Amino acid sequence: MKYTETAPKLFMNTGTRFPRKLIWAMGVVKLACARANMKLGLLDKDIENAIEQAANEVILGNHDDKVVLDVFQTGSGTGLNMNINEIIAERATQILGKTVHPNDHVNMSQSSNDTVPTAIRIAAVSSTFESLIPSIDTILSSLNSKSNEYMNIIKSGRTHLRDALPITLGQELSAYYDAFYHEREEINNVIEYVKELPLGGTAVGTGLNADPRFSDTVITEINEITGLGFKTSNKFRSMRFLTDLLLLSGVLRNIAVELYRVGQDFRLMFSGPFTSIGEIDIPTQEEIAGSSIMPGKTNPVTVESSLLISAQVVGLDHANQFASMLGEFELAMGVPLVGYNIVTQISLLSEALNKFSALVINGMKPNVEKMKRYAESSPSLITVISPIVGYDKASQIGKMLVKGMSIRDALKELGFKDEEIDKILNLERLVKPGIPAKS
Numbered sequence: 001m002k003y004t005e006t007a008p009k010l011f012m013n014t015g016t017r018f019p020r021k022l023i024w025a026m027g028v029v030k031l032a033c034a035r036a037n038m039k040l041g042l043l044d045k046d047i048e049n050a051i052e053q054a055a056n057e058v059i060l061g062n063h064d065d066k067v068v069l070d071v072f073q074t075g076s077g078t079g080l081n082m083n084i085n086e087i088i089a090e091r092a093t094q095i096l097g098k099t100v101h102p103n104d105h106v107n108m109s110q111s112s113n114d115t116v117p118t119a120i121r122i123a124a125v126s127s128t129f130e131s132l133i134p135s136i137d138t139i140l141s142s143l144n145s146k147s148n149e150y151m152n153i154i155k156s157g158r159t160h161l162r163d164a165l166p167i168t169l170g171q172e173l174s175a176y177y178d179a180f181y182h183e184r185e186e187i188n189n190v191i192e193y194v195k196e197l198p199l200g201g202t203a204v205g206t207g208l209n210a211d212p213r214f215s216d217t218v219i220t221e222i223n224e225i226t227g228l229g230f231k232t233s234n235k236f237r238s239m240r241f242l243t244d245l246l247l248l249s250g251v252l253r254n255i256a257v258e259l260y261r262v263g264q265d266f267r268l269m270f271s272g273p274f275t276s277i278g279e280i281d282i283p284t285q286e287e288i289a290g291s292s293i294m295p296g297k298t299n300p301v302t303v304e305s306s307l308l309i310s311a312q313v314v315g316l317d318h319a320n321q322f323a324s325m326l327g328e329f330e331l332a333m334g335v336p337l338v339g340y341n342i343v344t345q346i347s348l349l350s351e352a353l354n355k356f357s358a359l360v361i362n363g364m365k366p367n368v369e370k371m372k373r374y375a376e377s378s379p380s381l382i383t384v385i386s387p388i389v390g391y392d393k394a395s396q397i398g399k400m401l402v403k404g405m406s407i408r409d410a411l412k413e414l415g416f417k418d419e420e421i422d423k424i425l426n427l428e429r430l431v432k433p434g435i436p437a438k439s
Helices: 002-009 020-039 045-060 078-096 102-106 112-149 169-194 214-226 235-240 243-270 283-287 301-325 335-361 368-377 381-389 391-402 407-413 418-424
Strands: 154-159 162-168
Touching (some): 020 045, 020 078, 020 102, 020 112, 020 214, 020 335, 045 078, 045 102, 078 102, 112 169, 112 214, 112 235, 112 243, 154 169, 154 368, 162 381, 169 243, 301 335, 381 391, 381 407, 391 407, 407 418
16 A cells, blocks of 8 residues: 555644544445446446445445544545555455556546545535434424423523523523524535535546546445435535535534533533522432542533533534635645544534433423522512502512512512412513513
């Protein structure tokens, strides 16, 4: 494997290797190309059979240890392409008993400039359907279920981290559900763009040294192997721009930002238990020690690890923005990095969404009485009850609240009976549209 042996002297040696999904996608490309070339009469059947067997072994992961070239390599991905070509050629030669050439046979009708941009899109689409969409569906299901279950549990709203008017826990959860739902819809739209493949464009998009029928034939073969519905693209566009993948990265960034926001809210609701908010319990957090020095302490460990993943996904999106700008004229030069980042982002987010759903959302237990007490203690309620009790009494209540008294206790001190207080503090009226003072 001459190229693969020489290239590390010139590429980086950071130890950053291509993930399994990208190696799988390169195997798919080489298998499909061999089949297409044979069907077009360009490749002998015996050589095609040997390449097909070797490519299938790459698809299955049998040769992952031989994919040794660093992600930080030539920007077109030639290093990855030649690494795979030489693995398949060497193995096919063993199978056939005569020489199978990495360029003449395995790379027939191809260039690194169209194969690697094709493979990173195949990997991105496959990962999206295999892990990302199911994980989003999982968190949507959890949020929808808990939103309905807790729709009548009233708690204090908070704006600027200060007490505000009441809201229900279910209403808060419905906001999270709606945010992730829209990202799910965005993925459905963007992924169709990513499905457009440049394979058949060869070096600069013209298709020189490839049969005119090759592009359609090979994409048909890719769809036979993957079942994912890929299409041919404007090859001049998809070989010089990676902005379809950047759009996908942007959706992944949005999901990460929303997960971060949701995680922060859960972290604050779990804070305490006695000196902070303490509105919910997350039972699974009790299974491991929260401190190496403070016995019995529990921390929101799943939430915090999800926040770290969110930060990483956002950072990788920023790298994708830079990498997508690399290149001039007929070729993108950020191909291997964008491919690596996208697959990594999907893998990280899928893990975080699944764990957050199972261990945080599904496991949460609201402290109902504490939530209600906080809601009744919010100074913002003075604005609502002022038209009911009158301005002067509302002012008196405000002064009592400053001293730490609840609105319920303040009303009692002003002479209101329990049934009158229950009517005034009918929080159910305050978590839906309407004007309570006029009802």
